[in-house]
């Protein structure tokens with residue numbers, strides 16, 4: 001196993017960009033999708049989708065090794081998904097930026113045929129044959145492919161980009177996408193939320209004043225955002241979603257139907273290996289897509305298995321009506337999220353002027369029907385669900401630095417807070433807080449001669465810190481040793497408009513700035529955590545000196561030393 005292979009750069013055999021091209025100021029708008037990715041660039045004020053060398057407008061977000069160990073990216077990799085699923089990495093967008101040891105990753109890895117392995121402290125590696133790629137590396141290969149298409153198209157070296165991410169991505173996931181951009185040699189000017197990008201493509205330079213809702217149901221995730229548009233200001237009022245709801249869940253319902261249908265026809269259970277599972281998934285997606293245009297679809301899977309020494313064929317049929325019924329709860333779930341997001345924005349369905357559908361799964365006709373019934377109006381036509389996000393990102397990129405610059409006012413998708421001594425989660429920034437924003441907390445030393453204070457930040461909505469996403473451990477140093485409780489600091493957490501977090505600290509007594517360092521990105525064991533009370537202490541008198549030394553915090557310090565020495 002080539003574990004020692006560098007996972008923070010492009011694999012050596014990735015095709016290099018053409019040499020000697022003149023540098024360009026063009027900015028790519030990149031929609032790095034779960035199943036497909038798309039790149040657009042603004043030319044003569046209009047966003048234009050840049051096709052691949054084969055003339056395709058989207059590129060599969062897939063990377064693979066073939067049976068000779070050759071690296072395949074995009075369309076080439078997609079071709080072998082069916083025959084070599086265990087060596088084909090797809091859906092990287094669902095794993096990127098997550099911690100390996102998390103419930104989400106455990107649940108997610110059941111969806112995929114390739115192996116998910118730990119990499120370093122917490123990262124996820126995708127194992128294909130004898131190689132392990134990091135998730136940012138997988139995404140970087142896709143980004144590089146898109147960039148090369150653009151460079152060849154314009155005969156110029158284009159390296160700037162605005163990349164879109166689901167609005168519901170955590171800070172860690174956003175950071176991982178930036179890292180993917182860096183690996184691909186791309187200067188990521190901005191990370192933009194997909195619904196915001198879609199709204200831009202829809203509303204930029206159109207003179208109106210209205211509230212719109214972007215309903216984005218893609219391959220793996222569902223995002224909803226409500227925005228207010230006025231004079232090229234795009235203000236997100238609320239956002240929400242479900243990172244476990246997307247096209248694959250619709251496919252999975254058909255897979256389950258096929259398994260039960262096989263059992264009914266053959267009186268035996270279909271024993272699935274990875275190839276059979278992939279064939280079922282593939283057939284299910286095809287049937288699903290067919291049912292977007294037809295009332296009935298046939299499933300034909302010759303030689304699906306060998307039973308009692310004989311090859312077995314399998315045929316079945318599915319009607320649109322039955323498919324709608326077996327997925328009704330999924331569609332209803334999307335509408336529940338719309339209600340939550342409207343509530344958060346203090347709006348009713350009738351307050352929404354336009355509903356924009358984004359994401360391939362919204363082509364399923366029942367979705368437009370249900371959305372129309374819910375909002376009392378048909379979704380807006382004329383925006384291409386596969387291309388609108390890349391086009392919006394390109395428009396954003398083009399506007400950066402120009403006089404007619406677009407103003408995006410975004411919100412924080414999920415609450416950010418700290419871990420309390422009892423393990424509880426204290427919210428500093430609630431979900432849907434308008435960005436940029438800042439919050440100051442007061443912390444004090446809890447034992448004598450303490451020379452560092454740690455703050456543990458998490459993101460999510462659970463009342464228990466550990467059930468949320470760990471964002472990082474920050475250590476504040478630079479103050480003199482003193483008796484317990486005497487050192488009191490104000491720690492300021494600032495989120496910029498892209499929700500990038502900055503932590504600064506000063507002493508409460510003199511205002512002297514302190515040194516703040518992020519020391520851990522991986523979750524720290526609870527017993528390693530030195531628990532700092534995170535209630536604002538700013539108005540409380542200093543605690544009285546105490547000579548008892550506590551041992552709290554030793555674990556974390558040894559952890560930090562270990563990190564530093566690695």
Ligand code: AMP
Pocket residue numbers: 033034035036217218219220246247248285288289290292358359360361362363364385386
């Ligand atoms: P995206 O992440 O936006 O590329 O969306 C991909 C998802 O859209 C996949 O689950 C596809 O199966 C699904 N999809 C694409 N075309 C259709 C269609 N015509 N009808 C239903 N689902 C579709």
